[in-house]
Amino acid sequence: MVTFFSLGLVRGLIGQIIGFVTGYGLVAGIQTARGADFNQDLAVMLGAFIGVIGFLLFAGVLTDWIKWTVGKETPIHHGPPKYRPAWTRYFSVDKNHKVIGIQYTVTAILVLLIGGLLAMIFRMELTYPGMQFLNPDQYNTLFSAHGIIMIVSILLGVGGMLNYLVPLMIGAQDMAFPRLNAFSFWVAIPAAVMLIIGVIVGGWDTGWVGYPTLSTTSQKIGTQFFILGFYIVGFSSIAGSINVLVTTFTMRSPGMSLFRMPIFVWGALAASLIQFTATQTVGVALILVTLERALGMGFFNPAGGGDPLLYQHLFWFYSHPVVYVFVLPGLGVISELLPVFSRKPLFGYKWIALSSVAIALVGFLVWGHHMFVSGMDNSLRVPFMMATLLVAVPTGVKFFSWVGTMWGGKLTFETPMLFTLGAISVFLIGGLTGPILATVPTDLHLHDSYWIVGHFHATMFGGFVFPFFAALYFWFPKVTGRMYNETLGKLHFWLMLPAFWLMSLGQMRIGLQGMRRRIADYDPDLGIADTQFLITIAGLVIAWSVFIMLFNLVRSARKGTVASPNPWNSRSPEWQIPSPAPEMNYDQPPVVVGEPYDYGLAGSTYVQVLPASTGD
Amino acid sequence: MSKNVKHLVTVAVLVVIGSIVTYFLLTTIYTLPLAASAEAGPIDTLFNVQFILISFLFALIIVFMGYAIVVFRRKPDEEGEGDYFHGNATLEIVWTIVPLIIVIALGIWAATILAEVTEAKPNEMRVNVIGRQWSWLFSYPEIEEIGLSDQLILPVNRTIVLQMTTDDVLHSFWVPEFRVKQDLVPGKVTTLRITPTIIGDYKIRCAEICGFDHSNMLADISVVSEEDFDTWVEEQSVGLADLSQEERGEKWATEYGCIGCHSSDGSQLAGPTWLGLFGRNELMEDGQTVIVDENYIRKSILDPDSQIVSGFQPGLMSALGDFGDRFNDDETEMLSNEGLAVDIIEDIIAYINTLQE
Numbered sequence: 001m002v003t004f005f006s007l008g009l010v011r012g013l014i015g016q017i018i019g020f021v022t023g024y025g026l027v028a029g030i031q032t033a034r035g036a037d038f039n040q041d042l043a044v045m046l047g048a049f050i051g052v053i054g055f056l057l058f059a060g061v062l063t064d065w066i067k068w069t070v071g072k073e074t075p076i077h078h079g080p081p082k083y084r085p086a087w088t089r090y091f092s093v094d095k096n097h098k099v100i101g102i103q104y105t106v107t108a109i110l111v112l113l114i115g116g117l118l119a120m121i122f123r124m125e126l127t128y129p130g131m132q133f134l135n136p137d138q139y140n141t142l143f144s145a146h147g148i149i150m151i152v153s154i155l156l157g158v159g160g161m162l163n164y165l166v167p168l169m170i171g172a173q174d175m176a177f178p179r180l181n182a183f184s185f186w187v188a189i190p191a192a193v194m195l196i197i198g199v200i201v202g203g204w205d206t207g208w209v210g211y212p213t214l215s216t217t218s219q220k221i222g223t224q225f226f227i228l229g230f231y232i233v234g235f236s237s238i239a240g241s242i243n244v245l246v247t248t249f250t251m252r253s254p255g256m257s258l259f260r261m262p263i264f265v266w267g268a269l270a271a272s273l274i275q276f277t278a279t280q281t282v283g284v285a286l287i288l289v290t291l292e293r294a295l296g297m298g299f300f301n302p303a304g305g306g307d308p309l310l311y312q313h314l315f316w317f318y319s320h321p322v323v324y325v326f327v328l329p330g331l332g333v334i335s336e337l338l339p340v341f342s343r344k345p346l347f348g349y350k351w352i353a354l355s356s357v358a359i360a361l362v363g364f365l366v367w368g369h370h371m372f373v374s375g376m377d378n379s380l381r382v383p384f385m386m387a388t389l390l391v392a393v394p395t396g397v398k399f400f401s402w403v404g405t406m407w408g409g410k411l412t413f414e415t416p417m418l419f420t421l422g423a424i425s426v427f428l429i430g431g432l433t434g435p436i437l438a439t440v441p442t443d444l445h446l447h448d449s450y451w452i453v454g455h456f457h458a459t460m461f462g463g464f465v466f467p468f469f470a471a472l473y474f475w476f477p478k479v480t481g482r483m484y485n486e487t488l489g490k491l492h493f494w495l496m497l498p499a500f501w502l503m504s505l506g507q508m509r510i511g512l513q514g515m516r517r518r519i520a521d522y523d524p525d526l527g528i529a530d531t532q533f534l535i536t537i538a539g540l541v542i543a544w545s546v547f548i549m550l551f552n553l554v555r556s557a558r559k560g561t562v563a564s565p566n567p568w569n570s571r572s573p574e575w576q577i578p579s580p581a582p583e584m585n586y587d588q589p590p591v592v593v594g595e596p597y598d599y600g601l602a603g604s605t606y607v608q609v610l611p612a613s614t615g616d
Numbered sequence: 617m618s619k620n621v622k623h624l625v626t627v628a629v630l631v632v633i634g635s636i637v638t639y640f641l642l643t644t645i646y647t648l649p650l651a652a653s654a655e656a657g658p659i660d661t662l663f664n665v666q667f668i669l670i671s672f673l674f675a676l677i678i679v680f681m682g683y684a685i686v687v688f689r690r691k692p693d694e695e696g697e698g699d700y701f702h703g704n705a706t707l708e709i710v711w712t713i714v715p716l717i718i719v720i721a722l723g724i725w726a727a728t729i730l731a732e733v734t735e736a737k738p739n740e741m742r743v744n745v746i747g748r749q750w751s752w753l754f755s756y757p758e759i760e761e762i763g764l765s766d767q768l769i770l771p772v773n774r775t776i777v778l779q780m781t782t783d784d785v786l787h788s789f790w791v792p793e794f795r796v797k798q799d800l801v802p803g804k805v806t807t808l809r810i811t812p813t814i815i816g817d818y819k820i821r822c823a824e825i826c827g828f829d830h831s832n833m834l835a836d837i838s839v840v841s842e843e844d845f846d847t848w849v850e851e852q853s854v855g856l857a858d859l860s861q862e863e864r865g866e867k868w869a870t871e872y873g874c875i876g877c878h879s880s881d882g883s884q885l886a887g888p889t890w891l892g893l894f895g896r897n898e899l900m901e902d903g904q905t906v907i908v909d910e911n912y913i914r915k916s917i918l919d920p921d922s923q924i925v926s927g928f929q930p931g932l933m934s935a936l937g938d939f940g941d942r943f944n945d946d947e948t949e950m951l952s953n954e955g956l957a958v959d960i961i962e963d964i965i966a967y968i969n970t971l972q973e
Contacts, residue, residue, distance in 0.1 A: 131884075135929075136828050136829055136830075136831065136832075136886075137828060137929060140825075140827075140828065140830070205825070205827050205828060205830075206825065207825045211785075211786055211824075211825075213784065213785045213786070213802050214785040214786065214825065214826060214827055217784070217785065217935075218827065219931050219935055301802070302802050302803025302804075303802075303803075306803075307803065308786065308801055308802055308803065309801060309804075342688075342698055343690075343696075343697040343698040344697070344698035344699060344700070344701075345700065345701065345702045345703075347701075347702070347703045347704075348702075348703035348704075348707075348708050349702070349703065351703070351708045351712075373788060373797045373798050373799050374799045374801065375798070375799060375801050375804055375806040378727075378730060378731065378734060381730065382723075382727045382730065385723055385726060385727065386720070386723045389719035389720070389722060389723045390716075390719065392715060392719050393712060393715050393716050393719065396711060396712075396715045397708065397711060397712055399677050400707070400708075400711045401703070401708075403677060403680040403681060403684065404703065404704070404707070406680075406681065406684035406685075406688060407680070407684055407688065408620075408688060408698055408699035408701070409684070409688050409698035409699070410688065410689075410690040410694060410696070410697065410698045411684065411685060411688050411689045411690060412689070412690050413685075413689070421681065421685070424677075424681065425678065425681070428674060428677050428678070429674075432669075432670045432673055432674055433670070435666065435669070435719065435722065436663070436666040436670070439662060439666070439722060439723070439726035440726060440727075440730045441658065441659045441662050441726055441729045441730050441733060442659060442662050442663055442666060442726075444659065444733075444795060444796040444797050444798075445648075445659060445663075445792070445795040445796070445797065447788075447797050447823070448788060448790075448797070448823040448824060449823070505645060508646065509645050509646055509647075512646050512647065512648055512649075513647065513648070513649055513792070514649055514792035514821070516790070516821055516822075516823045516831075517823075517825075518825040518830065519830060519831035520830070520831045521831045521832070522831070523819070523821075523834075595702075598700070599697050599698065599700075600696075600697035600698050600699065600700035601700050
């Protein structure tokens with residue numbers, strides 16, 4: 001029991017509750033004393049901010065920084081806690097990048113399960129036309145929460161991969177700023193809690209985009225929790241990306257020039273560049289909505305002199321580039337795994353590396369395509385259309401280079417490779433259904449239809465979910481020292497891939513035929529009921545296949561066969577040290593002596609690694 | 617090298633076959649609704665060209681991948697690594713430049729189609745559109761006879777300029793058969809041009825999430841012949857003074873947006889249906905049963921949250937503002953402008969009274 005209350009997570013949650021009640025009570029008390037009407041939005045706003053500070057304070061995220069203000073030394077403690085069981089480090093503030101990576105990843109999967117569950121509930125509702133068991137209110141909350149919760153899950157998953165892999169891959173002992181790293185992870189927890197509370201206190205009906213004036217005038221208090229939760233997640237993104245950028249630029253092993261980094265690191269770099277520079281604008285947009293709700297400031301409501309389209313610009317300036325934050329690390333995983341399982345050099349390394357940067361940069365110029373039907377003049381629509389179409393070029397380079405990597409190889413098809421190939425096929429569907437949305441005339445039909453839903457899910461599954469699962473299977477032996485069950489892994493893949501194709505193609509089909517997105521019920525006259533039924537079945541199969549993976553990974557972590565240090569015969573530095581990786585990764589920085597992907601070049605190596613001593 | 621040439625020839629043939637098969641499947645699965653507007657013509661051509669591009673590129677990547685998976689898989693007794701080559705700068709340049717040219721060409725062509733679809737046409741007719749949670753309201757500023765209408769009647773083969781706005785939240789005007797879509801934005805007037813070409817009944821479907829009953833924000837749209845349109849206009853040329861109290865009530869129900877939440881045909885919307893409302897026994901949220909009479913309806917309009925029927929959401933109607941105040945203002949205005957003394961609530965009650973099952 002003492003152990004339980006010593007966990008950072010538990011203390012943090014207690015701190016958040018105390019902070020929230022304090023802030024909420026303060027507003028309620030002052031207003032009652034003044035005899036004013038109770039402004040619940042203001043109370044929630046103050047409660048949310050004090051709650052987050054309470055969480056960070058109680059969880060111990062800020063402890064070292066507070067000690068610094070009075071000049072105390074705070075050496076970082078390496079290894080498991082001294083007076084508590086080793087497992088407790090995963091539930092408390094720990095500054096080791098691998099621990100934080102695992103914390104991120106496990107949280108991402110838990111949040112993914114919540115978001116997926118919400119999707120399954122409203123997907124069941126759509127199986128048949130007519131309202132079955134939900135009312136429109138519940139339906140609106142479910143799809144809105146599904147959207148934002150999945151986005152948080154993906155951000156956490158990206159954080160997990162970047163944190164665990166980047167230092168290992170570049171031969172560093174840890175991230176550049178271990179305390180900031182812990183902050184990045186922990187600040188996301190109270191944010192996720194607020195989103196979930198937003199659902200519980202009655203939800204909201206704005207979708208994940210939160211467009212005013214619906215978001216600013218909606219009476220539903222869940223809206224305020226949603227906006228603030230979303231806002232707080234941004235801190236996690238910005239702080240996390242600073243760490244990845246600094247670590248990559250300053251802590252690479254001797255000899256590891258930028259073009260000799262493992263290709264995944266390029267994806268991580270490009271994604272972090274976006275997170276570091278774009279997240280602020282959505283933060284501004286969200287805080288303005290909160291203030292408009294709480295204090296009646298007229299930023300967006302024309303009745304108060306505002307402009308509802310201003311929000312859309314600020315919002316999409318971040319929220320379009322952020323989809324590249326989701327997919328660039330995933331595409332990096334594809335590029336990383338293909339050479340290993342093809343036993344061949346990566347085709348066109350520099351082109352793949354620079355295409356990630358090109359996608360990231362062009363991605364900043366395309367946000368207007370989300371507003372093609374918002375009332376934008378043709379003189380703006382056409383440039384945004386051109387810029388958007390340009391994204392197809394570097395994306396195409398990746399596909400062609402992947403095919404070139406497989407060509408002439410000696411391919412094997414273990415589960416990570418299957419998920420890599422599945423990712424390419426799914427991302428291909430997502431990618432090819434994009435230009436038809438970029439050209440304005442066809443978008444006038446497809447905008448806000450289920451075509452978008454299909455396209456977006458295909459890019460997310462192809463660019464993140466499939467590669468993320470490939471990465472989970474691939475680095476599982478690195479993290480746990482044990483192998484996952486290959487049969488269950490393949491079963492997972494062969495259920496999930498065809499089901500996803502069916503779901504995605506079905507969603508696009510009904511969208512083309514007139515199914516709008518974000519509707520609780522649809523018109524049987526559209527003739528789409530049969531396809532809706534199939535989409536629900538496919539969704540269920542995907543959900544069950546994910547449970548198979550979880551069962552596999554949880555069981556194998558304890559009972560799997562012990563893995564050899566380099567089961568995939570990879571050249572990457574993280575596989576040249578024991579599994580699980582030692583606390584400090586490398587005793588001395590590994591020396592880069594060759595190219596990363598020279599599979600097939602006899603006698604060549606990428607890095608020389610001195611084995612770490614095992615004593616911590 | 618000759619081995620590679622053999623591979624590539626095989627793949628090229630398979631890509632051609634794959635493209636055709638993909639295109640056939642794609643156009644079977646991906647069917648567009650009836651094309652019922654002039655705008656749909658060039659847009660559907662663009663759709664088709666994009667489907668051709670999608671089919672070719674899909675086949676190109678999938679066939680190459682599939683071929684590599686089959687031919688370049690490690691045989692059971694095989695040892696060693698794959699072929700050692702790092703890339704090919706010529707190839708990389710080709711597959712950067714060629715797609716670049718294709719997307720630029722596609723963009724320019726799409727821009728001309730966009731210009732064609734959005735440019736002003738001769739003999740246009742203007743229609744004003746107001747979107748409200750969760751109904752549509754139309755008026756014809758160029759035709760005096762027509763007042764406000766909750767359904768859109770349009771003459772065939774004439775370009776309509778829709779001037780659209782909203783007072784509450786974002787909405788979006790979409791008729792899938794017409795292919796084009798435009799948001800309605802509070803504080804702004806947005807424009808959409810449509811030229812219906814096929815006589816028939818369609819539905820306007822709100823395509824931007826607008827709160828509780830977004831999915832039911834539909835309106836009927838009828839495209840009729842020129843003659844039928846003129847007949848309809850004539851039928852509308854009735855002044856307010858000529859209307860009966862019940863007809864006035866129906867008019868108010870449309871104009872003030874009551875019909876957005878209260879159906880007249882028994883269908884379930886955000887609020888209780890008005891069909892058979894008068895004299896009905898309503899089970900309230902607090903467990904009491906109320907017999908609907910004039911007073912009940914009056915109170916429901918003036919203070920909506922004071923009595924909530926079981927199964928319905930409180931707060932939706934009160935969020936739309938104080939109807940009592942609006943009615944008073946408008947009644948005063950009608951009295952001073954047209955010398956007409958009406959009681960809007962009385963009219964609405966009279967109208968509801970006609971909706972017997």
